Amino acid sequence: MSAPLRRGTTAQVVIVAYLSVAAVIVIFPLLYVVFASFRPGPAITGQLSDLVPTGFSLEHYVAAFARAPLVQQMINSTVVTIAQTALQVITALLAAYALVFGRLRRPGLVFGLILFTMMVPGETILVSNFLTVRAMGLFDTVVAVFLPFMVAAYNVFLLRQSFLSFPKEIHEAAQVDGVGRMGFLWKFLVPLSAPTLMTVTLMSAIAAWNGYLWPLVVSESPSVRTLQVGIKILTDETGSDIGTPLAGVVIAVVPTIILVLLGQRFLAQGLTAGASK
Amino acid sequence: MSPNQAAAPHELSPPDADQPSERAGQATSRGIGQGGRPRTLWAWACLAPTFAGLLVFNYWPLLQTMYLSTQKSDLFGRPAGFAGVDVYAGLLTDPAFGQTLLITLVFVVLSVAGKLIVGLALAVPLAQRMRGTAFARATVLIPMAVSAAVAGLAFRAMMTPNTGILDQLSLQLSGETAGWLTSPTVAMVSVAMVDVWTSIGFVTLLFIAAIDAVPLEVIEASSIDGAGWRHRLGSVILPLITPTLFFVLVTQSMQAMREFTVISTVTGGGPGGATTTLVFEIYQQAFGGTANYSAASAMGVILLVIIAVMTAVQFRFLERRVNY
Numbered sequence: 001m002s003a004p005l006r007r008g009t010t011a012q013v014v015i016v017a018y019l020s021v022a023a024v025i026v027i028f029p030l031l032y033v034v035f036a037s038f039r040p041g042p043a044i045t046g047q048l049s050d051l052v053p054t055g056f057s058l059e060h061y062v063a064a065f066a067r068a069p070l071v072q073q074m075i076n077s078t079v080v081t082i083a084q085t086a087l088q089v090i091t092a093l094l095a096a097y098a099l100v101f102g103r104l105r106r107p108g109l110v111f112g113l114i115l116f117t118m119m120v121p122g123e124t125i126l127v128s129n130f131l132t133v134r135a136m137g138l139f140d141t142v143v144a145v146f147l148p149f150m151v152a153a154y155n156v157f158l159l160r161q162s163f164l165s166f167p168k169e170i171h172e173a174a175q176v177d178g179v180g181r182m183g184f185l186w187k188f189l190v191p192l193s194a195p196t197l198m199t200v201t202l203m204s205a206i207a208a209w210n211g212y213l214w215p216l217v218v219s220e221s222p223s224v225r226t227l228q229v230g231i232k233i234l235t236d237e238t239g240s241d242i243g244t245p246l247a248g249v250v251i252a253v254v255p256t257i258i259l260v261l262l263g264q265r266f267l268a269q270g271l272t273a274g275a276s277k
Numbered sequence: 278m279s280p281n282q283a284a285a286p287h288e289l290s291p292p293d294a295d296q297p298s299e300r301a302g303q304a305t306s307r308g309i310g311q312g313g314r315p316r317t318l319w320a321w322a323c324l325a326p327t328f329a330g331l332l333v334f335n336y337w338p339l340l341q342t343m344y345l346s347t348q349k350s351d352l353f354g355r356p357a358g359f360a361g362v363d364v365y366a367g368l369l370t371d372p373a374f375g376q377t378l379l380i381t382l383v384f385v386v387l388s389v390a391g392k393l394i395v396g397l398a399l400a401v402p403l404a405q406r407m408r409g410t411a412f413a414r415a416t417v418l419i420p421m422a423v424s425a426a427v428a429g430l431a432f433r434a435m436m437t438p439n440t441g442i443l444d445q446l447s448l449q450l451s452g453e454t455a456g457w458l459t460s461p462t463v464a465m466v467s468v469a470m471v472d473v474w475t476s477i478g479f480v481t482l483l484f485i486a487a488i489d490a491v492p493l494e495v496i497e498a499s500s501i502d503g504a505g506w507r508h509r510l511g512s513v514i515l516p517l518i519t520p521t522l523f524f525v526l527v528t529q530s531m532q533a534m535r536e537f538t539v540i541s542t543v544t545g546g547g548p549g550g551a552t553t554t555l556v557f558e559i560y561q562q563a564f565g566g567t568a569n570y571s572a573a574s575a576m577g578v579i580l581l582v583i584i585a586v587m588t589a590v591q592f593r594f595l596e597r598r599v600n601y
Contacts, residue, residue, distance in 0.1 A: 016409040023416035029431040046440040094323035102320025117335040119588045123556045124577035127563045128338035151330035210424035212538040228426040253427045260422030
């Protein structure tokens with residue numbers, strides 16, 4: 001793809017060394033937290049030995065689980081992630097299907113109405129959504145955490161883009177052959193656009209798992225909070241004890257690291273879609 | 278296999294041209310288009326969940342936010358009489374709010390500049406696909422997997438006075454503590470730095486993709502012409518990836534404009550409000566002890582206007598590129 005550097009090995013060694021050092025610096029905050037969370041006694045000391053693992057103890061994890069309902073918060077985060085992702089993927093699939101194959105009279109206008117919401121920052125409508133959710137009697141419930149995010153315009157955008165590449169004749173032919181409207185979506189479009197669907201699912205799931213401001217605003221009881229908010233509260237409550245919240249931090253980061261490493265390929269495609277049109 | 282390849286025939290067409298050809302036929306027969314009406318019923322049924330969600334959680338709140346911003350607010354956040362543009366006028370003449378906007382601007386500039394510089398510094402060598410860089414390539418993408426809350430708390434630990442490793446580092450190097458979390462000026466650098474870290478995987482990935490797309494012949498030609506690497510970077514690679522640079526500039530400016538998590542977890546808006554940006558102030562007004570929903574809503578509308586301008590710039594730019 002790109003130009004191989006045809007130069008002396010010295011230059012190559014310098015570049016590889018530079019990149020390796022840069023990579024270690026980039027990743028260092030995570031290593032630091034992992035080492036600290038397993039360190040016996042005070043998690044961080046300010047000594048150079050903080051840079052490397054010293055000893056192994058689960059005491060900070062034990063303290064973290066004792067201090068906050070982390071298991072419950074993990075369950076909450078999982079429920080929120082699954083529900084929010086499912087809602088976002090299903091609504092986007094249906095909407096994109098209708099936009100591309102629905103023979104609407106003004107599909108551009110309908111699409112514009114959906115896309116327009118990408119421009120409205122969630123922070124602008126934060127107060128209003130809070131009032132709506134409270135009026136619905138959903139304040140301090142797990143449902144309130146994911147329900148307002150049931151539609152993601154960007155997912156509609158990506159799936160529509162993918163569906164547009166299908167010849168319209170296939171749709172007509174399938175109708176003639178007696179494949180139902182929904183049958184065409186599930187049996188043809190979904191399998192054929194699997195890579196895009198995978199991208200959309202992964203991006204939605206990571207965003208849901210990592211949500212912070214809205215869950216912070218809409219939950220109050222420790223047993224309703226998600227993990228991201230839970231570990232922040234853990235920090236506030238434990239004051240100068242840093243080991244306990246850092247153990248929580250490690251617990252919160254493991255699932256997304258796994259998701260990103262497994263889905264690297266799909267994520268790269270989805271994230272660069274907007275830039276490399 | 279990839280969706281990008283699959284969608285290739287349509288990707289170069291402007292949005293209005295990518296509708297199926299049959300639709301063009303339908304448009305010409307618009308007069309008798311009524312006959313086709315029932316056939317679109319199922320399509321509207323498919324769109325119903327999307328519009329139900331948008332109606333309740335996007336369109337309505339947008340209207341309500343505008344309404345609330347024209348109302349006075351009582352202690353419990355309830356609307357207490359029409360205030361017209363008084364809330365806006367009050368905000369825009371309040372030096373404290375001016376300070377908040379200034380802090381937001383400084384944060385956005387520091388954060389975006391940092392992302393462009395660090396992203397390029399990582400992407401340019403990584404794009405060479407040299408042997409021995411697989412580790413670095415995989416590693417710099419990992420921040421994409423880390424939530425802003427996690428990153429913020431990790432950095433906060435590193436910046437803790439006395440025991441944090443970054444604080445110790447500044448103590449060893451300069452003989453005095455940098456005050457990552459306690460000095461108003463340095464704290465701003467701290468939050469910007471953490472924000473750069475959280476986006477660096479994504480930004481680097483975009484830059485690598487853009488540099489990869491530069492035709493090999495162009496780079497080779499410049500090599501044959503005897504261009505040094507500095508010239509090749511400045512005169513060949515950077516101009517050719519300008520679209521991506523611009524995309525990153527706009528989207529990351531919007532992201533930084535809206536950043537809440539990093540500020541909440543690293544400094545909590547402090548010290549003494551030194552890192553309280555517009556979005557953090559919205560949160561403070563509405564949920565930080567007071568329930569001043571009218572001020573929070575007016576600030577939300579101001580945020581919307583700023584973001585809308587940024588988005589308009591982005592779309593105008595994207596359109597121009599798509600039409601090429």
